[in-house]
Amino acid sequence: MWKEWLGLDLRSLGLLRICYGFLILADLFHRSFTFRAHYTRDGVMPLSDFLVQQDLAWRLWSVFYASDSPVFVAALLLFMGLLALMLLVGHRTTLVTIALFILLSSLQMRLPYLVHGGDNYLRVILFWCCFLPWGKRFSIDSLRSSQEPPKDHQAPFSIGGVGYICQIGILYGFGALYKVGPFWTVEHSAVYYALHIEHLTLGFGQWLVGFEPLFRFAASATWIFEASVPLLLLLPFPWVRMLTIFGIATFHLGLALTLDLQLFPWVGILTPLGLLPALFWRASKTKKLDRALTEAPKRLERFLGVKAGLPFRMSERYQWAGVWFRELLALVALVAVLFLTVVEWKTGAPPNYPFLDLRTARLHQKWSLYAPNVNLRSLKHEVKGQTVNGHTVVFDELGERDWSRWHYFREHSHKNPDSIQFQVYLNYVVNRWNLSNPEDPIAFAVYRLEFRDTQSEFRLGSPTSTVKATYFR
Amino acid sequence: MNHPLSQLAIPKTGLLLFRSSLAAICLLDCFLRLRDLTLMYSDFGLLPRSSLHLLLSDQHVFNPTLTSGHPSFIGLLLLVVMGLALAVLFGRDSTWILVCLWLGMAFIQERNPLVNEGSDHLLRMFLFGSIFLPSKPDFQGSRYLAFGTFGLQTHIMFSLTAAAVGLGFEEPLSKILLVFLLVPALGLWIPNVRRPLAIAALVALGLYGAYFDMYLAAVLAAAVLVYLPGQGEPDRVHCSPAVQSILEPSQPVTLGTKIFSVVLPVVLLWSGLVMVLSSIPQTRDTASSFNGALRALYLDSRLEASQGDSEEETSETLTVVSGDTGEVLLTLSSDEGRRTRLFLARILKHPELLNRMIMNVGFAAERPGRIEAWLETTPEDQGASGQEPQKLLVGSTNVVLSKRPHESEGVGI
Numbered sequence A: 001m002w003k004e005w006l007g008l009d010l011r012s013l014g015l016l017r018i019c020y021g022f023l024i025l026a027d028l029f030h031r032s033f034t035f036r037a038h039y040t041r042d043g044v045m046p047l048s049d050f051l052v053q054q055d056l057a058w059r060l061w062s063v064f065y066a067s068d069s070p071v072f073v074a075a076l077l078l079f080m081g082l083l084a085l086m087l088l089v090g091h092r093t094t095l096v097t098i099a100l101f102i103l104l105s106s107l108q109m110r111l112p113y114l115v116h117g118g119d120n121y122l123r124v125i126l127f128w129c130c131f132l133p134w135g136k137r138f139s140i141d142s143l144r145s146s147q148e149p150p151k152d153h154q155a156p157f158s159i160g161g162v163g164y165i166c167q168i169g170i171l172y173g174f175g176a177l178y179k180v181g182p183f184w185t186v187e188h189s190a191v192y193y194a195l196h197i198e199h200l201t202l203g204f205g206q207w208l209v210g211f212e213p214l215f216r217f218a219a220s221a222t223w224i225f226e227a228s229v230p231l232l233l234l235l236p237f238p239w240v241r242m243l244t245i246f247g248i249a250t251f252h253l254g255l256a257l258t259l260d261l262q263l264f265p266w267v268g269i270l271t272p273l274g275l276l277p278a279l280f281w282r283a284s285k286t287k288k289l290d291r292a293l294t295e296a297p298k299r300l301e302r303f304l305g306v307k308a309g310l311p312f313r314m315s316e317r318y319q320w321a322g323v324w325f326r327e328l329l330a331l332v333a334l335v336a337v338l339f340l341t342v343v344e345w346k347t348g349a350p351p352n353y354p355f356l357d358l359r360t361a362r363l364h365q366k367w368s369l370y371a372p373n374v375n376l377r378s379l380k381h382e383v384k385g386q387t388v389n390g391h392t393v394v395f396d397e398l399g400e401r402d403w404s405r406w407h408y409f410r411e412h413s414h415k416n417p418d419s420i421q422f423q424v425y426l427n428y429v430v431n432r433w434n435l436s437n438p439e440d441p442i443a444f445a446v447y448r449l450e451f452r453d454t455q456s457e458f459r460l461g462s463p464t465s466t467v468k469a470t471y472f473r
Numbered sequence B: 001m002n003h004p005l006s007q008l009a010i011p012k013t014g015l016l017l018f019r020s021s022l023a024a025i026c027l028l029d030c031f032l033r034l035r036d037l038t039l040m041y042s043d044f045g046l047l048p049r050s051s052l053h054l055l056l057s058d059q060h061v062f063n064p065t066l067t068s069g070h071p072s073f074i075g076l077l078l079l080v081v082m083g084l085a086l087a088v089l090f091g092r093d094s095t096w097i098l099v100c101l102w103l104g105m106a107f108i109q110e111r112n113p114l115v116n117e118g119s120d121h122l123l124r125m126f127l128f129g130s131i132f133l134p135s136k137p138d139f140q141g142s143r144y145l146a147f148g149t150f151g152l153q154t155h156i157m158f159s160l161t162a163a164a165v166g167l168g169f170e171e172p173l174s175k176i177l178l179v180f181l182l183v184p185a186l187g188l189w190i191p192n193v194r195r196p197l198a199i200a201a202l203v204a205l206g207l208y209g210a211y212f213d214m215y216l217a218a219v220l221a222a223a224v225l226v227y228l229p230g231q232g233e234p235d236r237v238h239c240s241p242a243v244q245s246i247l248e249p250s251q252p253v254t255l256g257t258k259i260f261s262v263v264l265p266v267v268l269l270w271s272g273l274v275m276v277l278s279s280i281p282q283t284r285d286t287a288s289s290f291n292g293a294l295r296a297l298y299l300d301s302r303l304e305a306s307q308g309d310s311e312e313e314t315s316e317t318l319t320v321v322s323g324d325t326g327e328v329l330l331t332l333s334s335d336e337g338r339r340t341r342l343f344l345a346r347i348l349k350h351p352e353l354l355n356r357m358i359m360n361v362g363f364a365a366e367r368p369g370r371i372e373a374w375l376e377t378t379p380e381d382q383g384a385s386g387q388e389p390q391k392l393l394v395g396s397t398n399v400v401l402s403k404r405p406h407e408s409e410g411v412g413i
Helices: A001-008 A010-032 A035-039 A056-060 A072-088 A093-111 A115-127 A140-144 A159-177 A189-196 A205-209 A212-236 A240-260 A264-275 A278-282 A284-304 A315-347 A404-416 A419-434 B002-007 B012-035 B037-042 B047-056 B071-089 B095-109 B118-133 B149-167 B172-187 B190-210 B214-225 B241-247 B253-281 B281-294 B338-347 B351-364
Strands: A382-389 A393-394 A443-449 A464-472 B144-145 B237-239 B314-322 B328-333 B371-381 B390-399
Touching: A001 A159, A010 A093, A010 A115, A010 A278, A010 A284, A035 A072, A035 A093, A035 B253, A093 B241, A115 A159, A115 A264, A140 A284, A140 B371, A159 A264, A159 A315, A189 A212, A189 B095, A205 A240, A205 B371, A212 A240, A240 A264, A240 A278, A240 B149, A278 A284, A278 B012, A315 B118, A382 A419, A393 B390, A404 A419, A419 A443, A419 A464, A443 B047, B002 B149, B002 B241, B012 B037, B012 B071, B012 B095, B012 B118, B012 B144, B012 B214, B047 B351, B118 B149, B118 B214, B118 B237, B118 B253, B149 B172, B149 B253, B172 B190, B190 B214, B214 B237, B241 B253, B253 B281, B281 B328, B314 B338, B314 B351, B328 B338, B328 B351, B351 B371, B351 B390
Parallel strands: B144 B237
Antiparallel strands: A382 A393, A382 A443, A443 A464, B314 B328, B314 B371, B371 B390
């Protein structure tokens, strides 16, 4: 019975691993374009300025705090890329997953102002995957394994597996629980407003803005869907689970087509793949996929002409201790995540238990997607300066929407009224200009922000403009 | 083996004594550092990570001890390093354990470079050198010959020379020690006089420790122990594969071994030369420019810090007080120990680091408002000179206690 209810298929987990390998590689590739500006001493926040902030400095950890030299940051990013490749091909999978969780958490903590929901989701799922046997199929490890995979391809029961299922449920369940504002429950205008966040809305989303009745339905449907996902995932019927996964994928595809949420929709689409039941792998096309993915590691080895070493295995004498430790750790993490997420939802503030600190474990989460209301912050950033010779300079990185992570940096700045990021950003762009144009440095620069607040009943507020930071030579 | 090179072989007993002594010094060093864990090595102390990054802003240094600023994290690392030192002390001297011990010591020392002395650099250079010597189970003869042994002996020669030259030529004791350290430094290469010269060097180092720098003397003595041969064993020299390939060119040798054989002596020679240059005041600047490249690899060495970074004729006390209430938040006196004296002398040269330190003390004590630092200088022989202690305001800052909301959590959309 538990197999239908909480069971995980080894082939689905293998597929999830491959997708996560690609995702992490894509994420690193995307970050690499701005790595110098975001993570090094030549960038927007050198560690000597970043770590001086009281709360961040004392409580959290990151391997990227070890150095902000561009050489070492580039080396660490390359190392992460190598680990992501190893995850993709399934070489020393468990060790690599743990290392990637630590390094990815570290990378996100290096400059938390760049972090968005997709990063958080990727990170917490990667944590649960540390407990999952996702290297048992479609991997180089499986070629070296002395154990035959079980006939029914079912992964043995583990608390980590339960944690993985619960984590997906938490995202949607709490997403619905937080949506209690009138935009979701009375007016049903939340989707309408979401598509009016101009710097996030894509072309298809802007085209949809004309269909007002659609938005009322979409808001209600989103809430009902999110609320029902946790229940649907736990029902012991393979068809229901497959349809739920399809529904989740469709939902996130909709987000990807209408809003620029970067990694979030793709993590959302790929994460439930590990839940695909055995039924999925019985279709003729998926059988072909199974065969192709099983053959891939062998082909890779033949292509490279090398044979990988044996994966790390604990001595048989101590294996029981390893299993107990792993299960106990997963149980503690699962109970802590469930308990503290509920407490935060009930009280509205992050719980503060010194011995149960999810932030240090990098498992703290608050899935208030566009909740309780959609904060309409159609932001327009204008950073302009004047040089000593009287030339006006408009700094180029601040278009209304760009594909880098800069707009999350600015979003976070806007959330916190006392934010130092505006000034830090202004100083950064001005210093960069001054370094490349020493003969005509900036004499005066200003960071201006234009935004609109949310009204009600499908109405938009009028634009307001404020000066957030200034620079004088 | 009658090849002339065999005279450079290191006796097994000396090697074991050398490693055990280094491990014992590491153990003691870590234990002493544990006492100042929060004050010197954490974000709650005098040099938070932000200040250290400011200090290192023009250097390419990677230090994993900066991963977290919590005292328990550094405490855990210190305990791990102590565990490794214990393992070496009890004969578990595999290459990996030695690599971890070397890196562990280097990382911990560099967590607070303001308290480092020349002996710290020397200790980690000897630890680095010991990686390339054979482990206990590999030993097949009574003496061992490798590029590592050559590099180590060269480094010992440079270290003794640097220690001798650094003493100067003014005091009579310095002149005697100069002779007693320089003669063994050069003479230890001659096989027949090694034992008496090693004993002479140990006596000189005893004096050096008693009058100048105990820690540096202990590290140097540990190195000199390498020359003490065991007695009653038949003399049989065991060569490393790289040396074997030189003595018998027909022997196969891997490319890695060849590269390693060249790189190691070059690094140790370079480092040793830089150390000697840094001990002479006139060439100190040249030495520091050479040291930059080695620093990223934790292979820089200098002995000048032990001799003259701080003024020992005066006693200095730094007091951090709340400007509003007059409450004393921290008192730091140069009489508290050698490292505190060094720290005080060095931080007073960096006004920005000093201001950050004052601010951090205010944060840690949760005292908002104006925080001031006063330096009281008292001559050691105050009674004889009749000079009054001087009190100076050396820094002040305004502390605002505002715990920023943690912005990384939740969905950023």
